[in-house]
Amino acid sequence: MAICRSGLFHLLVTLVLSNTIATSNANVEGDALFALRRAVKDPQGVLQSWDPTLVDPCTWFHVTCDADNRVTRLDLGNGKLSGNLVPELGKLERLQYLELYMNNLAGQIPKELGQLKSLVSLDLYHNNLTGPIPPSLSRLSNLKFLDVSNNDLCGTIPTAGSFSKFSEESFMNNPRLEGPELMGFVRYDVGDCK
Amino acid sequence: MGDLSELQYLSVYDNNLNGAIPFQLSSLRKVRYLDLGGNFLETPDWSKFSSMPSLTHLGLYLNELTLEFPSFILTCRNLTYLDLSLNKLSGLIPERLFTNLGKLEYLNLTENQFQGKLSPNVSKLSNLIDLRLATNKFSGPIPGDIGSMSNLQLVELFNNSFTGQIPSSLGQLKNLQHLDLRMNALNYTIPPELGLCTNLSYLALAVNQLSGGLPLSLSNLSKLNDLGLSDNFLSGEISANLIGNWTELESLQIQNNSFMGNIPPEIGLLTKLQYLFLYRNNFSGPIPSEIEKLTSLENLDLSGNQLSGTIPPTLWNLTNLLSLQLFSNNLSGTIPPEIGSMASLVAFDVNTNQLHGELPENISRLVKLNKFSVFTNNFSGSIPGDFGKFSPSLINVSFSNNSFSGELPHELCSGFALEELTVNGNNFTGSLPACLRNCSNLNRVRFDGNQFTGNITKAFGVHPRLDFIRLSGNQFVGEISPDWGECRNLSNLQLDRNRISGGIPAELGNLTRLGVLSLDSNELTGKIPTDLGKLVKLFNLNLSNNHLTGEIPKSISNLTELAYLDLSNNKLTGDVPQELGRFDKLLSLNLSHNDLSGEIPSNLGNLFVLQYMLDLSSNSLSGTIPQELGKLTSLEILNLSRNQLSGRIPASLSSMISLRSVDFSDNELT
Numbered sequence: 104m105a106i107c108r109s110g111l112f113h114l115l116v117t118l119v120l121s122n123t124i125a126t127s128n129a130n131v132e133g134d135a136l137f138a139l140r141r142a143v144k145d146p147q148g149v150l151q152s153w154d155p156t157l158v159d160p161c162t163w164f165h166v167t168c169d170a171d172n173r174v175t176r177l178d179l180g181n182g183k184l185s186g187n188l189v190p191e192l193g194k195l196e197r198l199q200y201l202e203l204y205m206n207n208l209a210g211q212i213p214k215e216l217g218q219l220k221s222l223v224s225l226d227l228y229h230n231n232l233t234g235p236i237p238p239s240l241s242r243l244s245n246l247k248f249l250d251v252s253n254n255d256l257c258g259t260i261p262t263a264g265s266f267s268k269f270s271e272e273s274f275m276n277n278p279r280l281e282g283p284e285l286m287g288f289v290r291y292d293v294g295d296c297k
Numbered sequence: 298m299g300d301l302s303e304l305q306y307l308s309v310y311d312n313n314l315n316g317a318i319p320f321q322l323s324s325l326r327k328v329r330y331l332d333l334g335g336n337f338l339e340t341p342d343w344s345k346f347s348s349m350p351s352l353t354h355l356g357l358y359l360n361e362l363t364l365e366f367p368s369f370i371l372t373c374r375n376l377t378y379l380d381l382s383l384n385k386l387s388g389l390i391p392e393r394l395f396t397n398l399g400k401l402e403y404l405n406l407t408e409n410q411f412q413g414k415l416s417p418n419v420s421k422l423s424n425l426i427d428l429r430l431a432t433n434k435f436s437g438p439i440p441g442d443i444g445s446m447s448n449l450q451l452v453e454l455f456n457n458s459f460t461g462q463i464p465s466s467l468g469q470l471k472n473l474q475h476l477d478l479r480m481n482a483l484n485y486t487i488p489p490e491l492g493l494c495t496n497l498s499y500l501a502l503a504v505n506q507l508s509g510g511l512p513l514s515l516s517n518l519s520k521l522n523d524l525g526l527s528d529n530f531l532s533g534e535i536s537a538n539l540i541g542n543w544t545e546l547e548s549l550q551i552q553n554n555s556f557m558g559n560i561p562p563e564i565g566l567l568t569k570l571q572y573l574f575l576y577r578n579n580f581s582g583p584i585p586s587e588i589e590k591l592t593s594l595e596n597l598d599l600s601g602n603q604l605s606g607t608i609p610p611t612l613w614n615l616t617n618l619l620s621l622q623l624f625s626n627n628l629s630g631t632i633p634p635e636i637g638s639m640a641s642l643v644a645f646d647v648n649t650n651q652l653h654g655e656l657p658e659n660i661s662r663l664v665k666l667n668k669f670s671v672f673t674n675n676f677s678g679s680i681p682g683d684f685g686k687f688s689p690s691l692i693n694v695s696f697s698n699n700s701f702s703g704e705l706p707h708e709l710c711s712g713f714a715l716e717e718l719t720v721n722g723n724n725f726t727g728s729l730p731a732c733l734r735n736c737s738n739l740n741r742v743r744f745d746g747n748q749f750t751g752n753i754t755k756a757f758g759v760h761p762r763l764d765f766i767r768l769s770g771n772q773f774v775g776e777i778s779p780d781w782g783e784c785r786n787l788s789n790l791q792l793d794r795n796r797i798s799g800g801i802p803a804e805l806g807n808l809t810r811l812g813v814l815s816l817d818s819n820e821l822t823g824k825i826p827t828d829l830g831k832l833v834k835l836f837n838l839n840l841s842n843n844h845l846t847g848e849i850p851k852s853i854s855n856l857t858e859l860a861y862l863d864l865s866n867n868k869l870t871g872d873v874p875q876e877l878g879r880f881d882k883l884l885s886l887n888l889s890h891n892d893l894s895g896e897i898p899s900n901l902g903n904l905f906v907l908q909y910m911l912d913l914s915s916n917s918l919s920g921t922i923p924q925e926l927g928k929l930t931s932l933e934i935l936n937l938s939r940n941q942l943s944g945r946i947p948a949s950l951s952s953m954i955s956l957r958s959v960d961f962s963d964n965e966l967t
Contacts, residue, residue: 130649152765152788152812158648158672158697158719162743162765162789164812164836165860178860180906181882202884202908224908226931248931248955 132174133160135191143186143208149179173197180226181205188232193218204250205229212251214239224248232256235296236280241266249273257296259284304328310356311335318357320345323369332356334380340364348372358405359383366390366411371397382407382429389413395421405429407453415459417442424448431477432456439478444469455479455501462486463502468493477501479525487531489514501525503550508532516542527552527574534558541566548572552598555579560599565590576622577601584628586611598622600646608647610635617641624648624670631655632671637662644668648695656681664688672697672719679703685711685730697743698722705729710736719743721767727751734758745769745791753797759783767791769815777816779804791815793839798822801840806831817863818842825864830855841865841887849874849888856880863887865912870894873913878903885909888916889936896920897937902928914960915939922961924949931955939963 137155145151152164161168167176174195185207192201193215200223201216208230216225217239225240228250235258236251246265250273257279260266274280279296304325315337322331323346331349334356346369353375357367362384370379371393377400387410395418404422407429414437415430422428426448435457443452444466450473459481467476468490474497483505491500492514500518503525510533511526519542531554543549546567557579564573565587573594580602588597589611597615600622607630608623618639628650636645637659645663648670655678660669666688676699685691689712697719704727705720715736721743728751729744739760745767753768754775763784773795781790782804790808793815801821805814806828814835821843829838830852836859845867854876861884862877869891877886878900884907893916901911902925911932918940926935927949935956942964950956 158695162767164788178884200908204906247957248933 130159132195133157135189135194136160136163136166136174136177138189138191142189143184145182145184147183149182149184167200169197171197175221176200176202178202179206184208186210188213188216190215192216195219197221199223199245202226203230207231209233211235212237212240212256216240217242219243220245222246225250227251227254229253234258236261236274238263252276256280301325302327305351306330308332309336314338315361317341320347323347323349325349327351330354333360334358335360337361340367343367343369350375352376353400354378356380357384362386364388366394370394374398374400376401377424378403380405381409384409386411390416392416392418395419399423401425402448403427406433408432410434412436414438415440415454419443420445422446427451429453430457435459438462439464439483441466443467446470447472449473450496451475453477454481457481459483463488463491463507465490467491470494471496473497474520475499478505480504482506484508486510487512487515487526491515492517494518496520498545499523502529503527505529511535511539513539515539519543519545521546523548525550526554529554531556535561537561537563540564543567544569546570547593550574552576552578557581559583560585560604562587564588567591568593570594572596574598575602580604582606584609584612584623588612589614591615592617594618595641596620600624600626602626604628606630608632608652613638615639619665620644622646623650626650628652632657632660634659636660639663641665643690646670647674648672650674652676655679656684658683660684661687666691668693670695671699674699676701680706680709682706683708685709688712690714692738693717695719696723701725703727708732713737715739716762717741720747721745723747725749729753729756737761739763740765742766742768744771747771749773753792753795754778757781762786765789768795770794772796774798776800777802777805777821781805782807784808785810787811788834789813792819794818796820800824801826801829801845803828805829808832809834811835812858813837815839816843821845823847825850825853825869827852829853832856834858836882837861839863840867843867845869848872849893851876853877854879858882860884864891866890868892872896873898873901873918875900877901880904881906883907885911887912889913890915892917894918897923897926897942899923899925902926904929905931907932908955910934910936912936913940918942921945922947922950922966926950927952929953934958936960937964941965943967 133155140150140153159172160166161172165178166174169175175197180202187210190213198219199221204226211234212232214237217237222243223245232254236256238261241261241264243265249269253276256277259281260274260283262283305327307328310332317339318341320341329351338360340362352373355376358380365388374397376398382405390411401422402424412434415435417440420442425446431453438461439459441464449470455477462485463483465488473494479501486509487507489512495517497518498520507529516539521543522545527550535556541563544566547569552574559582560580562585568590570591571593576598583606584604586609594615595617604626608628613635616638619641620643624646631654634657642663643665644667653675658681661681661683664687667690672695684706686708691712692714701723707730709730710732713735716738717740725747740762749771752775753773759780764786769791776799779802787808788810797819800823803826811832812834817839824847825845827850835856841863848871849869851874859880860882865887872895873893875898878898883904887910889912897918907929908931914936921944922942924947932953933955938960945967
């Protein structure tokens with residue numbers, strides 16, 4: 104007896120076109136992090152626990168929250184992640200530690216990271232990031248630790264604000280990075296940096 | 298077979314015939330009707346097939362045909378019915394199909410691997426009534442020439458890679474009843490001309506990239522039963538004028554778009570509606586009370602919008618509802634006792650709103666309930682004591698993040714079907730329902746952040762599917778049962794901040810999927826079992842604030858994924874294992890407040906990503922501070938105070954450029 108699939112296709116498709124029940128809630132920080140999950144490839148399942156239907160992301164592995172269930176740390180170093188960072192990361196207003204080092208992340212550093220007003224540590228070293236270092240990062244007054252070394256960043260290095268305290272070790276091994284931006288002079292033509 | 302020269306009708310469908318279709322069949326010159334569907338037939342050499350001029354009906358569906366479109370079919374010029382669906386045919390559709398088979402009324406190529414563009418010559422099939430090309434790999438635009446095929450009643454192009462606009466010429470198809478263009482890459486706007494297809498009863502455009510608003514002309518489609526526009530980029534408001542004539546509508550699905558404005562009260566005119574899905578849009582304003590007129594409504598999902606106001610009291614009159622999803626809105630007010638009249642209710646989810654008050658007793662009457670979720674609201678009071686007693690199908694229950702108090706209903710899990718039970722973040726007291734032990738489908742459990750007392754030793758049993766459990770921050774007493782070691786799917790086990798006593802069972806070492814183990818801040822005694830070294834996926838181990846004794850087992854060095862290790866505030870003795878230096882993912886190490894002795898291993902300097910903390914304070918460590926610690930360039934907090942360290946502070950520590958806090962006090966340093 105051939106498998107009785109034949110009946111299904113000779114019926115008109117039934118009333119319900121796509122009755123998938125809605126699966127996410129309005130948790131802004133969870134949605135932001137889930138946008139990251141969708142933008143990366145995760146062969147080791149580091150983000151496997153990142154379930155957007157949960158009440159908040161605070162039980163997700165490698166996410167740390169404070170007492171108000173706001174994300175304070177993201178520890179994804181050495182996770183074999185590839186793909187891109189996402190602008191939604193800028194919504195994590197209480198994020199203090201953004202640790203994405205030693206992955207295969209590509210694309211640009213989103214300028215929205217300049218909205219992370221609580222950020223203390225930004226570690227993006229050892230990835231394949233390209234494009235400029237967003238000048239918006241220099242507005243992060245709490246930023247104490249920055250390491251974007253070992254990428255393929257280009258353009259100039261911001262020198263204003265919090266960037267005044269970072270040494271060249273934070274930027275090394277970016278072959279196309281041109282050096283500190285010159286304040287008060289005519290800007291370099293950074294047309295090549297995309 | 299080929300000798301049955303007078304045969305006119307041959308039907309062998311739904312058998313187990315296999316092998317290549319014999320070419321001798323094509324010498325049946327008088328055969329008009331041939332149905333070989335539903336077998337396991339394979340592709341023959343079609344060139345051996347002669348033309349079959351009498352053939353009008355050919356069914357080869359649901360077989361194992363592969364390779365190109367069978368060329369011999371192109372010579373069967375009298376074909377009116379052709380069904381090749383559910384095979385593995387590939388390649389392009391030959392143009393001669395359109396030029397030769399002009400008598401075709403029914404063409405079904407669904408679920409094959411045909412590719413390429415749909416030729417504009419499709420319009421040469423001027424007698425076609427049914428065009429079914431779904432689930433193939435067609436690409437390119439839908440040719441506008443389709444608009445001239447005036448006999449078309451059904452067009453199915455779903456699940457392909459068609460691009461470009463929906464042709465406005467479809468508006469010429471006066472006989473069109475069923476149009477399914479779902480799951481393609483169509484963009485631009487919905488053409489207003491579709492409003493001219495007044496015989497349309499089924500219109501499916503979901504899962505495309507359509508944008509813009511809904512043309513008002515669609516209001517003329519008064520015969521619509523089924524309208525599916527979900528998962529696009531559609532925007533604008535849903536006006537009263539648009540929907541007022543859709544009185545035959547049984548299913549309206551516009552979820553996952555950017556529609557805005559109010560839900561028009563005229564929705565109440567759609568009295569035949571069974572499915573109303575408006576979820577994940579930007580609808581605002583109240584849920585109209587006219588919704589009570591939708592007496593056939595079975596599935597209502599308005600979640601993920603900005604709806605405000607109270608849930609209209611009339612909504613509870615919808616006694617045929619199976620599924621009510623209102624979560625993630627700004628709804629206020631209470632849940633009244635009238636919820637009890639929704640006798641068929643299977644799923645109820647109002648999470649993430651501003652609802653308040655107590656849950657009515659009548660929720661215990663919902664005997665068909667699978668899912669009941671009210672998390673993140675301002676509910677208070679006790680859960681009605683009989684909840685669950687008469688609802689044996691309860692699978693998913695969440696009370697989290699409210700101000701509930703009192704005990705959990707004793708027969709909450711009377712059906713033993715629970716998979717998810719989350720009640721964290723309330724003021725629940727008392728003990729856990731006895732039925733939990735026998736809920737063998739439990740997957741996710743959260744009791745954290747309440748005031749549960751009660752003994753956990755036997756509160757749980759063996760739960761093979763349990764993935765996540767958190768009991769943290771209560772006053773649970775009792776012991777950690779070895780049965781936890783049988784919950785082989787566990788990835789997260791958190792019992793911290795309770796009054797649990799006894800030892801850590803070695804059986805926990807069987808939990809090879811465990812990522813997080815938090816037993817801290819309890820009254821645990823005894824040694825750290827060597828078997829914990831088998832937890833190779835563990836990245837967070839916290840046993841701090843207990844009364845653990847003995848040495849740190851060497852097997853701990855197998856936990857190469859460890860990022861956070863906290864054994865502080867115990868009575869551990871022996872050395873700091875030098876194997877700890879192998880943890881190249883360790884971010885934080887706290888062994889403070891123990892009775893550890895011996896030297897600080899120099900290879901702690903190899904913990905090159907150590908960042909948040911290295912705390913060895915309040916022990917009996919001796920010897921010098923290894924200069925290798927200078928390699929910890931990411932470390933922020935270093936505390937070696939209250940030991941017996943001697944010698945000098947190494948100069949190399951000046952390379953620890955991330956250090957924010959250093960404490961070497963209370964040692965014997967020179």
